[in-house]
Amino acid sequence: MKKEKISNNVIRRLPRYLRKLDELIDAGVNRISSTELGEQLGFTPSQIRQDFNCFGEFGQQGYGYNVPLLREQIAGILGMDRGYKAVLIGVGHIGRALIDNFCFREWGINLIHAFDVDPDLIGKEFSGVPVSSVDEIQAFLKKNKVDIVVLAVPRDAALPTANMLIDNGVQAIWNFTNVELVGPDSPVIVENVHFSDSLLALSYFVSDGYDSKKLKK
Amino acid sequence: MKKEKISNNVIRRLPRYLRKLDELIDAGVNRISSTELGEQLGFTPSQIRQDFNCFGEFGQQGYGYNVPLLREQIAGILGMDRGYKAVLIGVGHIGRALIDNFCFREWGINLIHAFDVDPDLIGKEFSGVPVSSVDEIQAFLKKNKVDIVVLAVPRDAALPTANMLIDNGVQAIWNFTNVELVGPDSPVIVENVHFSDSLLALSYFVSDGYDSKKLKK
DNA sequence: TAGATTGTTAATCGATTAACAATC
DNA sequence: TAGATTGTTAATCGATTAACAATC
Numbered sequence: 001m002k003k004e005k006i007s008n009n010v011i012r013r014l015p016r017y018l019r020k021l022d023e024l025i026d027a028g029v030n031r032i033s034s035t036e037l038g039e040q041l042g043f044t045p046s047q048i049r050q051d052f053n054c055f056g057e058f059g060q061q062g063y064g065y066n067v068p069l070l071r072e073q074i075a076g077i078l079g080m081d082r083g084y085k086a087v088l089i090g091v092g093h094i095g096r097a098l099i100d101n102f103c104f105r106e107w108g109i110n111l112i113h114a115f116d117v118d119p120d121l122i123g124k125e126f127s128g129v130p131v132s133s134v135d136e137i138q139a140f141l142k143k144n145k146v147d148i149v150v151l152a153v154p155r156d157a158a159l160p161t162a163n164m165l166i167d168n169g170v171q172a173i174w175n176f177t178n179v180e181l182v183g184p185d186s187p188v189i190v191e192n193v194h195f196s197d198s199l200l201a202l203s204y205f206v207s208d209g210y211d212s213k214k215l216k217k
Numbered sequence: 218m219k220k221e222k223i224s225n226n227v228i229r230r231l232p233r234y235l236r237k238l239d240e241l242i243d244a245g246v247n248r249i250s251s252t253e254l255g256e257q258l259g260f261t262p263s264q265i266r267q268d269f270n271c272f273g274e275f276g277q278q279g280y281g282y283n284v285p286l287l288r289e290q291i292a293g294i295l296g297m298d299r300g301y302k303a304v305l306i307g308v309g310h311i312g313r314a315l316i317d318n319f320c321f322r323e324w325g326i327n328l329i330h331a332f333d334v335d336p337d338l339i340g341k342e343f344s345g346v347p348v349s350s351v352d353e354i355q356a357f358l359k360k361n362k363v364d365i366v367v368l369a370v371p372r373d374a375a376l377p378t379a380n381m382l383i384d385n386g387v388q389a390i391w392n393f394t395n396v397e398l399v400g401p402d403s404p405v406i407v408e409n410v411h412f413s414d415s416l417l418a419l420s421y422f423v424s425d426g427y428d429s430k431k432l433k434k
Numbered sequence: 435t436a437g438a439t440t441g442t443t444a445a446t447c448g449a450t451t452a453a454c455a456a457t458c
Numbered sequence: 459t460a461g462a463t464t465g466t467t468a469a470t471c472g473a474t475t476a477a478c479a480a481t482c
Contacts, residue, residue: 011421012418015411016414018417019397042400042402078417078420078421079420079423080417080420082427084420092314093310093311093317094310097311098412100310102412107413107416107417109416147423148420171423171426172419172426174416178236184258185259189419189422189423189426193412193415194232194236196236196324197229199321199324199326200231200296200297200324201228201229201232202389202408203296203325203326204228204231204295204296205228205406206364206389206406207295207299209388
């Protein structure tokens with residue numbers, strides 16, 4: 001069973017498909033063609049069929065795709081059915097936003113514990129997630145299978161914390177610090193949520209809009 | 218002055234360059250070649266030169282690039298020197314994280330006001346940013362030139378709020394709700410920060426790692 | 435001048451789109 | 459069976475990489 005290399009572009013589109021399919025399910029849509037799906041997402045039908053065919057044959061000729069079925073396939077590809085366990089380090093504003101407002105469960109992830117340095121937070125529990133001292137992380141990692149560490153510590157703590165985690169065998173970090181945690185060829189999986197990158201891209205597009213007006217594009 | 222279309226890939230790399238250049242400046246590095254920069258970022262030297270040459274000639278043959286100068290060029294391209302004004306709608310956990318911990322100023326953006334529905338928050342001020350009632354948004358937008366609206370409201374409020382903003386001439390939205398605000402061909406600039414998309418991509422890569430192990434890649 | 439490194443053109447590679455046979 | 463729509467191959471397009479002349 002040869003495993004073809006899936007391009008990053010395809011992987012980044014999968015969550016978009018998932019969200020759209022959830023939306024269609026909510027709207028009671030049971031069947032959809034690549035053409036219709038493409039119109040709703042702004043993709044070409046070809047691209048959609050190519051994307052899905054990276055992973056198997058999920059449709060049916062002459063019919064299209066069964067929405068709930070396709071949704072389950074994509075959820076599976078994304079690992080949502082594997083019961084991955086996550087812990088959060090850093091219970092500041094972002095950490096609290098994630099614990100209280102971000103529904104990990106909805107995306108198949110189990111947020112089982114949080115850690116912070118603040119004595120006022122240690123021992124507390126938010127939305128069912130207990131907070132312990134960061135001093136206990138290493139012991140915790142030894143005792144529990146943790147698949148993903150959510151890193152939401154202040155800037156200064158980012159690098160030392162990340163290195164400690166990597167030393168303790170953590171293989172995947174969801175990084176909310178605006179710090180580049182690892183070099184280009186580290187084996188650790190780091191997914192960055194760089195707010196500033198996103199804002200600057202937006203700022204660029206706003207500038208571009210102004211330019212275009214000036215140039216009467 | 219012909220304006221070539223800049224590809225999205227290039228634009229998304231610009232903030233990475235900026236962060237790396239800031240880092241180099243902090244480290245006192247004044248000069249860098251595309252080869253060295255490429256090694257640090259995991260890009261090829263060719264790509265770096267191509268990227269920069271989309272916007273002009275920022276280097277010098279035989280020498281390389283002047284780090285602070287290059288940094289200013291890229292900052293300019295990203296619109297960081299234009300003094301864009303932003304307002305925040307929704308002062309929940311994410312909103313507070315942005316107000317208190319995210320340094321808009323550092324990226325050239327002026328966060329001038331926030332809005333919420335909660336009477337306990339209205340009239341308060343966080344990190345120098347005053348909070349008003351969402352009822353006052355329309356009047357505020359009429360009186361002030363607002364370039365970017367940061368949208369951090371709950372799921373249910375996302376779409377109606379976005380539509381209200383668009384009706385009032387807002388042209389750029391930084392979207393922290395996990396909701397698709399506009400269709401594929403809306404003229405409004407929307408930059409999404411979809412936490413779930415990011416987490417699911419990470420989840421995919423973790424799954425992929427497990428698969429690879431099983432398959433003894 | 436010689437060495438270094440850019441700017442830029444040409445070659446390659448990969449991703450997207452188009453086309454169409456397969457088939458439900 | 460006829461119509462529809464997929465799965466998949468071929469064609470196109472765009473992005474990345476390589477190469478090298480220009481030049482500091």
